Amino acid sequence: MLTLMNAQTAICGSASELDKKDFACAACLGFDLNICRAAAEAEAVTRARPMGIHQSGHFVPARRIISREQDQQDLVPVICSGWAAAIVTLSDGSRQIVSFLLPGDMVSTAMLFGSRPFNLIEAITDVRYRTFNRAELKSLVCKQPELFEKFARAWVEEKSQANQLIVDLGRRTAEERIARLIMNLVDRLTKRKMVRGEPVEFEFPLRQHHIADATGLTRVHVSKVLTEFRREGLININERSLTILDLNGFRRIAHMR
Amino acid sequence: MLTLMNAQTAICGSASELDKKDFACAACLGFDLNICRAAAEAEAVTRARPMGIHQSGHFVPARRIISREQDQQDLVPVICSGWAAAIVTLSDGSRQIVSFLLPGDMVSTAMLFGSRPFNLIEAITDVRYRTFNRAELKSLVCKQPELFEKFARAWVEEKSQANQLIVDLGRRTAEERIARLIMNLVDRLTKRKMVRGEPVEFEFPLRQHHIADATGLTRVHVSKVLTEFRREGLININERSLTILDLNGFRRIAHMR
DNA sequence: CGGTGTCTTGAATACCATCAAGTCTTGTGG
DNA sequence: CCACAAGACTTGATGGTATTCAAGACACCG
Numbered sequence: 001m002l003t004l005m006n007a008q009t010a011i012c013g014s015a016s017e018l019d020k021k022d023f024a025c026a027a028c029l030g031f032d033l034n035i036c037r038a039a040a041e042a043e044a045v046t047r048a049r050p051m052g053i054h055q056s057g058h059f060v061p062a063r064r065i066i067s068r069e070q071d072q073q074d075l076v077p078v079i080c081s082g083w084a085a086a087i088v089t090l091s092d093g094s095r096q097i098v099s100f101l102l103p104g105d106m107v108s109t110a111m112l113f114g115s116r117p118f119n120l121i122e123a124i125t126d127v128r129y130r131t132f133n134r135a136e137l138k139s140l141v142c143k144q145p146e147l148f149e150k151f152a153r154a155w156v157e158e159k160s161q162a163n164q165l166i167v168d169l170g171r172r173t174a175e176e177r178i179a180r181l182i183m184n185l186v187d188r189l190t191k192r193k194m195v196r197g198e199p200v201e202f203e204f205p206l207r208q209h210h211i212a213d214a215t216g217l218t219r220v221h222v223s224k225v226l227t228e229f230r231r232e233g234l235i236n237i238n239e240r241s242l243t244i245l246d247l248n249g250f251r252r253i254a255h256m257r
Numbered sequence: 258m259l260t261l262m263n264a265q266t267a268i269c270g271s272a273s274e275l276d277k278k279d280f281a282c283a284a285c286l287g288f289d290l291n292i293c294r295a296a297a298e299a300e301a302v303t304r305a306r307p308m309g310i311h312q313s314g315h316f317v318p319a320r321r322i323i324s325r326e327q328d329q330q331d332l333v334p335v336i337c338s339g340w341a342a343a344i345v346t347l348s349d350g351s352r353q354i355v356s357f358l359l360p361g362d363m364v365s366t367a368m369l370f371g372s373r374p375f376n377l378i379e380a381i382t383d384v385r386y387r388t389f390n391r392a393e394l395k396s397l398v399c400k401q402p403e404l405f406e407k408f409a410r411a412w413v414e415e416k417s418q419a420n421q422l423i424v425d426l427g428r429r430t431a432e433e434r435i436a437r438l439i440m441n442l443v444d445r446l447t448k449r450k451m452v453r454g455e456p457v458e459f460e461f462p463l464r465q466h467h468i469a470d471a472t473g474l475t476r477v478h479v480s481k482v483l484t485e486f487r488r489e490g491l492i493n494i495n496e497r498s499l500t501i502l503d504l505n506g507f508r509r510i511a512h513m514r
Numbered sequence: 515c516g517g518t519g520t521c522t523t524g525a526a527t528a529c530c531a532t533c534a535a536g537t538c539t540t541g542t543g544g
Numbered sequence: 545c546c547a548c549a550a551g552a553c554t555t556g557a558t559g560g561t562a563t564t565c566a567a568g569a570c571a572c573c574g
Contacts, residue, residue: 092514096427115413152370159367162419169426170353170473216427257349
């Protein structure tokens, strides 16, 4: 049985490059949000009759695929560090990003029930993630009401995000979609304490093609809108970092209509 | 405590017009899919220490609102008969239909966890629905593994539908979106035995503005695409009934790309 | 230095929205 | 049952928005 401690050593990739803290739950940026703590606590609670979850840590470099549609039917991945994207690819090669995954995010709550994801997960930055055994995690979720509540909240959040994206893609302009995507990321990153304030500024590893795939636009048009935002002094992007210069003005665009 | 039997009498609306069978679970078109049977069985199982769910039947005429964003925080509605839509309204009056609700559908599995829905539910046809007490239903779901599995499946299905809609709105043409919407409804109605085959034909109460709101298009453009479909001999719509004349041709449009 | 990937820009085009009639349905009250 | 009004659908003209295509600027890297 792997425990939280020795899971940190069960890593694929060059050992020298990997830093222990990247898998240590106490240091995890998504600690308060994610299920690792709950799983660890559950393990502690049930130690009378030890009931640990099989899990393991993994490393994937930027731009590589974490899991395909058919992979890992019985494993539930959780992002420990880095950004990833859940992507649906159409037969003509066009892509739609269904969600961005940030540290502490489960890839999808539906995976707990063995839903065959028809999307693939791709690393945007270097990503460290942890996988849990699905059956074990599921039975633990059913037994631990507190853990169950955590999943319920994650599910509600996931559905709300999906609904918002549907409305954005169906009824909003290119400017609104891009502004809302950024504001959405600001909100989620703020919860993870990954945003420096006054002015709002944070690591922004997305390429324009990521923004295009997430907003249903083309790369070219994303470029035009972003330069327009820059020209108006709303935001600034460079060196993989995004600064919101005029927060109110930007909010107004994101919430317009 | 209301039971399944006397719930059928707890109906708002003119009693004469309401037919008992419209609420009778055994006659419910969504019987195999929905939670009513499971709830009834759970009641039977736990009769030693009776543990029923407070529920009640309701009637709403076509085009009227079933519930607003803030309504019914502690009630979980399930459609018994008729079609409804979950709609997000933007401040400029434009609307996006997030999902169509068919007999046997829960409005959203997320409601089980008290998620404040930021959309409203509107009846398309006359609708009969049943509401369950949220807290009671939730505790029942946690206790009954079989009921839990049913919810899990509904949850997975709901997420899958949402993801598909995201891809359709983000990356598909008007023709594809409309064709896929129709094929999606065919699939869901087939499961409910609400489709006559050879050629495929079924009750289709949607107005063109419903299709427009669901596909992110305008009413005018929906009209043009539909007449084009008709002109090509793919489908035929009249008298609130839709017939697919060229199933393969229509499938090809829906799945293209 | 060339190679690669990212971003930018402009022009041509496809797609869809908007506007404006006009026709056809559907529902309602007399 | 008819007359009328409101709503639903159709059609064509026009314009806007976003895509596609093509070319060039720029940085980074071996």
